Amino acid sequence: MTNAELIVSLKQIVQPYVQDQEAFAQLSEETNFIDDLKINSANLVDIILDVEDAFDIEIEDDAMDQMLTVKAAIAIIQAKIATP
Amino acid sequence: MIGNDIVDLACAHRTSNWQRPRFLDKLFTSGEQDLIRAAADPERLVWLLWSCKESVYKIVHRQTGHRFFAPRKIVCDLLTAQSATQPARARVTYQGQSFACQSEVGPAFIHTVAFSTATATGFAARTFYLAQPTPRGQRQQVCAGLWEDCQGAGDFSAEALEIRKNEQGIPLLFLAGVQQAASLSISHHGCYVAYALTRGELILNQKKTVRTAR
Numbered sequence: 001m002t003n004a005e006l007i008v009s010l011k012q013i014v015q016p017y018v019q020d021q022e023a024f025a026q027l028s029e030e031t032n033f034i035d036d037l038k039i040n041s042a043n044l045v046d047i048i049l050d051v052e053d054a055f056d057i058e059i060e061d062d063a064m065d066q067m068l069t070v071k072a073a074i075a076i077i078q079a080k081i082a083t084p
Numbered sequence: 085m086i087g088n089d090i091v092d093l094a095c096a097h098r099t100s101n102w103q104r105p106r107f108l109d110k111l112f113t114s115g116e117q118d119l120i121r122a123a124a125d126p127e128r129l130v131w132l133l134w135s136c137k138e139s140v141y142k143i144v145h146r147q148t149g150h151r152f153f154a155p156r157k158i159v160c161d162l163l164t165a166q167s168a169t170q171p172a173r174a175r176v177t178y179q180g181q182s183f184a185c186q187s188e189v190g191p192a193f194i195h196t197v198a199f200s201t202a203t204a205t206g207f208a209a210r211t212f213y214l215a216q217p218t219p220r221g222q223r224q225q226v227c228a229g230l231w232e233d234c235q236g237a238g239d240f241s242a243e244a245l246e247i248r249k250n251e252q253g254i255p256l257l258f259l260a261g262v263q264q265a266a267s268l269s270i271s272h273h274g275c276y277v278a279y280a281l282t283r284g285e286l287i288l289n290q291k292k293t294v295r296t297a298r
Contacts, residue, residue: 046107
């Protein structure tokens with residue numbers, strides 16, 4: 001899967017939790033879930049669970065630590081789907 | 085250093101489903117999950133523990149400048165329930181460092197204040213409800229509360245109290261243009277905004293120092 005395709009899937013996943021629609025419209029790899037999209041930190045766990053379900057992967061604690069940006073999320077998903 | 089976190093319980097109920105499969109596993113240690121399962125009101129305990137973790141995270145973020153999402157590595161234990169005269173208390177550890185949390189558990193919100201146990205000085209904390217929360221409205225409430233807390237500093241107008249954020253996004257209290265050493269933490273969620281401010285010396289200018297009064 002290309003990063004561009006992943007961003008499309010990721011946008012669908014994060015959309016229900018976004019509180020800043022303007023920042024969401026401008027979403028890029030540099031976008032931070034909390035600082036930019038104003039997602040509540042308690043909903044980060046929902047995003048992680050949704051990502052796990054959507055890609056049929058398991059994100060361990062150490063990967064979860066860094067999952068604060070679109071870029072980090074893409075890197076984690078790419079690494080996981082590359083090594084089934 | 086101080087960190088705080090407010091949870092609007094109605095908002096949390098609306099926007100999070102703590103009974104979702106694996107939700108608790110991602111956020112809580114097995115010991116914490118045992119406490120949640122044994123609780124009379126598990127949902128309330130979920131958010132009490134969460135607010136302890138979040139307020140401690142804020143201190144760690146201030147100390148390190150590093151952002152992360154590792155709720156299971158911030159571990160709550162020694163929980164004491166709230167009584168008529170005492171707040172709920174928890175001891176929280178993160179990578180060998182110990183923190184003390186105090187929580188006000190209201191019917192509609194939970195407000196936790198965490199401090200590093202080495203520097204357990206007093207603090208002032210306030211919680212405000214805004215039916216229609218806006219960043220501006222929240223800021224006004226916080227400033228009005230802080231202004232009252234800082235009255236001991238002497239003669240200064242409400243306009244002379246400012247909150248400025250540093251590059252890390254951490255709020256700093258300024259009185260008459262002078263940055264205060266007191267540690268300030270602000271949290272908002274749903275219809276609530278809350279802050280905590282450490283007690284200590286307030287400085288209006290280089291010559292005059294006075295104690296916080298409240």
